[in-house]
Amino acid sequence: MSYDELRPQFADGRCHHVVAAGFLDEPAAARLRAQVSAAGFTLYDEPDRGHYELNRELAIPSLFDDLRTIAEELVQRPLRLERACWLRLRHRDYQLIKDDARDRPIADTHLELTLDHSALATGQAELVYTDGQESWVVPQVPGAIAIVEREPWLYRYARYLNLGVVDAVVDRLRLSLSYSR
Amino acid sequence: MIPVARWNLDELAATWSTSSPFPHVVLDDVVDPQTLATLLQAVSQEPHWPNRGEIYDFMASGEEVTHPTLRELHAELGSTPVLDAIRAISGRLVTRADLRSYVYVPGSYLLPHADARASIGRMVAFVFYLWTEGCEGGELELFACEMAGDELIRARPAQRLVPRANRMVLFDVTNASLHQVREVLAGNRVSLTGWFLG
Numbered sequence: 001m002s003y004d005e006l007r008p009q010f011a012d013g014r015c016h017h018v019v020a021a022g023f024l025d026e027p028a029a030a031r032l033r034a035q036v037s038a039a040g041f042t043l044y045d046e047p048d049r050g051h052y053e054l055n056r057e058l059a060i061p062s063l064f065d066d067l068r069t070i071a072e073e074l075v076q077r078p079l080r081l082e083r084a085c086w087l088r089l090r091h092r093d094y095q096l097i098k099d100d101a102r103d104r105p106i107a108d109t110h111l112e113l114t115l116d117h118s119a120l121a122t123g124q125a126e127l128v129y130t131d132g133q134e135s136w137v138v139p140q141v142p143g144a145i146a147i148v149e150r151e152p153w154l155y156r157y158a159r160y161l162n163l164g165v166v167d168a169v170v171d172r173l174r175l176s177l178s179y180s181r
Numbered sequence: 182m183i184p185v186a187r188w189n190l191d192e193l194a195a196t197w198s199t200s201s202p203f204p205h206v207v208l209d210d211v212v213d214p215q216t217l218a219t220l221l222q223a224v225s226q227e228p229h230w231p232n233r234g235e236i237y238d239f240m241a242s243g244e245e246v247t248h249p250t251l252r253e254l255h256a257e258l259g260s261t262p263v264l265d266a267i268r269a270i271s272g273r274l275v276t277r278a279d280l281r282s283y284v285y286v287p288g289s290y291l292l293p294h295a296d297a298r299a300s301i302g303r304m305v306a307f308v309f310y311l312w313t314e315g316c317e318g319g320e321l322e323l324f325a326c327e328m329a330g331d332e333l334i335r336a337r338p339a340q341r342l343v344p345r346a347n348r349m350v351l352f353d354v355t356n357a358s359l360h361q362v363r364e365v366l367a368g369n370r371v372s373l374t375g376w377f378l379g
Contacts, residue, residue, distance in 0.1 A: 046335070046336070047292075047293035047324055047336045047337075047338070047359065047361070048293050048294065048295075048333055048336055048359055092364065094292060096235060096236065096292070097235060128235070130235075157235045160236075160238070160290055160292060160364075162238070162288040162289075162290060162364055163287060163288050163364065163366055164288055
């Protein structure tokens with residue numbers, strides 16, 4: 001899909017967001033999963049906030065630059081990478097708004113880019129962005145990039161993964177990108 | 182329907198105040214089998230809708246139950262004998278009750294949360310299980326919370342209460358009464374649930 005097609009989709013509506021499929025094919029996603037698994041994860045377990053695994057240490061500069069460039073092309077503004085976080089979720093995992101609110105790396109409006117490098121589509125694992133009244137749902141699509149403009153009033157939760165996911169694992173990379181001043 | 186005159190209020194009050202991780206009591210064989218069957222039939226005739234949000238996914242009745250039997254129970258929960266019993270057990274000055282029915286099917290859940298809402302006045306929560314046959318999961322899990330004022334700092338699972346037909350759980354509602362309904366993995370879990378409010 002071209003930027004000319006993505007830009008109007010992104011700009012449409014109150015919550016600016018777009019999902020672009022096909023950034024990674026499965027062999028590339030598998031290599032990425034292996035690389036992240038080798039780096040290891042830490043379990044995050046705070047019942048009122050979330051339950052999932054994460055890694056904030058692993059940096060893959062070439063991938064991060066590629067993703068930042070895509071976001072820059074989309075919004076046609078320079079961006080700066082503020083934070084990267086690798087996430088892994090399975091059955092019984094979730095991430096609530098309370099966790100997002102505490103962990104939000106940038107208070108101002110910024111872009112949040114999520115790369116899904118999972119092996120399978122779970123049919124669940126949606127990311128839900130909400131202002132408390134209205135919600136915007138980002139589906140889980142392996143190989144896709146989701147870019148969301150995080151306004152200060154917009155919060156995110158990752159839906160609880162119930163038994164329907166069976167043994168599937170959701171692998172994500174989340175980049176927080178600030179608008180350069 | 183709810184034979185509160187049979188309840189040993191002193192004993193329940195003692196259990197309430199000494200239970201952990203926060204005040205609660207578990208009552209078994211709450212009603213006679215015929216009443217239980219009547220309530221279950223009423224719930225089966227009550228419209229339920231999917232409810233899905235940040236922390237929950239289940240089927241629930243409307244905010245006001247409509248079946249005559251359930252309306253009768255709702256009225257009874259707000260009657261003087263029941264409210265007096267709840268006050269005696271909990272020490273909370275409850276004045277009325279809310280009631281809804283819930284059906285959890287495999288995959289349904291309610292994630293950890295506390296029910297306290299200053300503007301609503303919830304004081305004591307209750308869950309009355311009507312049907313749990315073949316139910317795996319669906320336990321009411323209570324968390325021990327480390328607080329700094331009203332702010333929850335850390336929580337850990339402390340107790341799991343198994344759903345059982347004709348069992349009622351009453352528990353205290355504060356910012357520190359974090360609890361969840363663990364995901365139902367098989368079978369159905371049917372309950373009447375609500376709060377006694379101030």
